[in-house]
Amino acid sequence: MSLRHAVLGLIAEMDGASGYDLLKMFEISLGNVWPARQSQLYGELGKLSDAGLIEVADEGPRGRKAYRITDSGRAELRHWLVDVPPKGNRKDETLLRVFFLGLVEPEEVQRFMRGQVAGLGRYLDELGTLEKGIDWGEDDLSVYGRLVIEYGKRYAAMRRDWFEWAAHEIDSLDDRAHRPKRPGQEQPGEERPGG
Numbered sequence: 781m782s783l784r785h786a787v788l789g790l791i792a793e794m795d796g797a798s799g800y801d802l803l804k805m806f807e808i809s810l811g812n813v814w815p816a817r818q819s820q821l822y823g824e825l826g827k828l829s830d831a832g833l834i835e836v837a838d839e840g841p842r843g844r845k846a847y848r849i850t851d852s853g854r855a856e857l858r859h860w861l862v863d864v865p866p867k868g869n870r871k872d873e874t875l876l877r878v879f880f881l882g883l884v885e886p887e888e889v890q891r892f893m894r895g896q897v898a899g900l901g902r903y904l905d906e907l908g909t910l911e912k913g914i915d916w917g918e919d920d921l922s923v924y925g926r927l928v929i930e931y932g933k934r935y936a937a938m939r940r941d942w943f944e945w946a947a948h949e950i951d952s953l954d955d956r957a958h959r960p961k962r963p964g965q966e967q968p969g970e971e972r973p974g975g
Contacts, residue, residue, distance in 0.1 A: 786814050787824045788833060788849060788857045793921050796837050796846045799825055808914060809925050813932070828853065878946070886950075893947035900940035907933050 790802050790810070797805070803821050810816075816824075825847065828834040833853035838846040849857070874896065881889045911929050916922045 783814070783816050783820060783824050784828065785857060785860045786810050786816070787821065787828060788853055788860075791828075791834055791847050792849045792854065792857055793919075795848050798840075798844050798846050800844070802847075805921075808910060809921065809928070813928060881950075889950055890947060893943050893950070896943040897940055897947070900936050900943065904933060904936050904940065907936065 786806070787802065790805055791797060794801060794805060799822055802825075803818055806816060806821060825834070829836070829847075831852075832850060833856055834847045834849055836845045837848040840846070877892070881892065884892075907929060911926075911933075914922075914925070916926060
């Protein structure tokens with residue numbers, strides 16, 4: 781997903797929204813799945829306008845501009861929604877770190893795992909607070925927004941539960957000295973088998 785399509789989608793849903801309106805909606809909706817800073821959002825509005833995908837619907841005091849999507853913008857958004865296959869994100873820096881945790885001390889491993897559990901717990905609390913703070917309706921943003929928040933809650937809960945399970949699995953392993961060493965992990969003075 782690109783910021784371009786996130787902004788186009790919000791403008792399509794919120795006809796006549798200003799940059800400020802879009803930023804606030806971004807923070808309570810898309811910010812959990814595709815965060816963006818104010819400068820990025822306003823920069824994208826300029827690019828979309830230059831490309832003819834949105835236009836200024838109204839100008840108010842202090843340079844406030846309200847935007848609407850153009851026919852070209854709707855065609856672009858529809859094409860992205862139904863014709864372009866989503867790119868799965870297979871990179872996960874946290875799991876990459878887990879893969880190499882055998883290189884650090886057991887206390888550091890457990891501290892890392894507990895930190896992940898705690899962080900995911902806080903994120904779940906934030907999502908719960910966000911969900912309670914929204915005046916849900918029957919409009920598309922509410923219907924599909926609830927689905928996205930539920931996905932976020934389930935995904936975070938699954939990861940939290942996995943980190944708790946994995947921490948227990950690591951903790952239940954035999955003493956580190958009795959575990960097979962990975963190649964290159966020999967202590968000074970030790971030789972590799974056959975060396």
